[in-house]
Amino acid sequence: xxxxxxxxxxxxxxxxxxxxxxxxxxxxxxxxxxxxxxxxxxxxxxxxxxxxxxxxxxxxxxxxxxxxxxxxxxxxxxxxxxxxxxxxxxxxxxxxxxxxxxxxxxxxxxxxxxxxxxxxxxxxxxxxxxxxxxxxxxxxxxxxxxxxxxxxxxxxxxxxxxxxxxxxxxxxxxxxxxxxxxxxxxxxxxxxxxxxxxxxxxxxxxxxx
Ligand code: B1M
Numbered sequence: 718x719x720x721x722x723x724x725x726x727x728x729x730x731x732x733x734x735x736x737x738x739x740x741x742x743x744x745x746x747x748x749x750x751x752x753x754x755x756x757x758x759x760x761x762x763x764x765x766x767x768x769x770x771x772x773x774x775x776x777x778x779x780x781x782x783x784x785x786x787x788x789x790x791x792x793x794x795x796x797x798x799x800x801x802x803x804x805x806x807x808x809x810x811x812x813x814x815x816x817x818x819x820x821x822x823x824x825x826x827x828x829x830x831x832x833x834x835x836x837x838x839x840x841x842x843x844x845x846x847x848x849x850x851x852x853x854x855x856x857x858x859x860x861x862x863x864x865x866x867x868x869x870x871x872x873x874x875x876x877x878x879x880x881x882x883x884x885x886x887x888x889x890x891x892x893x894x895x896x897x898x899x900x901x902x903x904x905x906x907x908x909x910x911x912x913x914x915x916x917x918x919x920x921x922x923x924x925x926x
Contacts (some may be wrong), residue, residue, distance in 0.1 A: 720746045728760035728788065731780025736787040750795035753759050754823075757785045761819070785819055788918035789826075804925050805858030807833040808850040808888075810827035810842030813872040817865035819916070824861060833859060842908060844872075844879035851880070857888045858925045861917070862907075864894040873897070874905040881906050889924040893917055 718726070720743035727735050743753050764781045767773045805827050811821045818840050829835045836854050838846055851857045860880055865874045877890050889908040892901075902910035909924050911917035 721748050721753060724753060724774075724788065725756045725760045728757050728781055728784045729763050730786050731777055733780060733784040733787050733860050737791050738785045740788045740791040741743050744791075744795070744884060750792045754792055761785060771832050782819055786822070789822065793826060796901070797826055803834075804832040804857045804922065805834070806836055806854050807861055807921065808836045808838065808847060808854060809855055809861040810838035810847060810863070812862050812868075813841055813843045813870050814865045815864050815866050815869040815872070816840045817894075819864075820865065821863035823914035824863060824893065824911075824917045827914045828859070828861065831918040831922050835922065839860070843857050846875040847876055847880060848883050848885065851883070853886060859921055860888055860890045861921070862890065864892070864897065867896045869926040870901070877905045877907050881908065881921040891917065891920055891924060894899045 718882055720739065724736065724743050727851055744750065761781060764773065764778055768775075769780055798812055809821060809825050809828065821840070822837075825835050825837050836850060840890045847860055847862070853861060862873055862876055864870065873892060873894075877892065880890055880920055890906075891909040891911060892905070892907045893911045893913075897910060899910045909920045911920045
């Protein structure tokens, strides 16, 4: 089995303690950081499918998520460059009712390396908390909202609408996460949508430039 296949298998199996070492070995073998990340994202897809079919349950999903996070820690310095520009502050969080943070963390990482200062509010973030963060931080140019559950799409809508109705100015809102679409983003009044972390960074730059 190739090292990258081993990383994939161990993320699926939720072997968090082994992942950092395996990811390093995969890098030492000459695999690109982006390919290893892609393999781990595929693992999460497999885990999600097995959850859907009842072949594994929430604790196993959680272990797989922990394993992936350990792998991302090793890759982070390789995936992000030194940012040279200053595009202001990006406030990011996963919307209220939603505890998924791996995708949000990847987006935060890419947005930071694109030249933003990132203020990460974490998960289960209410509209009020997003608004307070815009008020409390200097030069907020972007608010980034992540959501992975169809059941929290109304919270996404409520958050975007509350931000827009707050009277606060000077920032754009970008949304993303597996169940969202460009059409949904436009419908709820967001300024931008991105399907993945890489394109979120590109879109973020475009929105504030
Ligand atoms: Co949950 N979960 N989960 N889960 N989970 C999903 C999302 C699910 C698709 C699994 C499935 O059924 N196949 C399903 C949602 C179905 C739906 O609503 N359509 C689901 C469910 C049902 C649930 C619970 C309700 C299960 C239960 O309790 N019965 C529960 C909800 C808890 C809650 O949030 N209130 C739950 C819980 C959990 C865990 C806590 C156990 C764990 C999360 C741990 C953590 O995040 N720290 C978990 C996990 C791990 C998953 C899966 C398996 C993996 C998610 C992940 O990290 N993917 C997931 C299945 C799947 O994704 N196929 C699943 C990897 C990550 C890199 O991708 O997050 O999509 P993703 O991010 C991408 C893009 O979406 C995008 O860029 C990222 C990187 O390129 N993106 C943005 C994300 N945010 C963005 C923001 C942007 C732009 C792009 O701009 C701002």
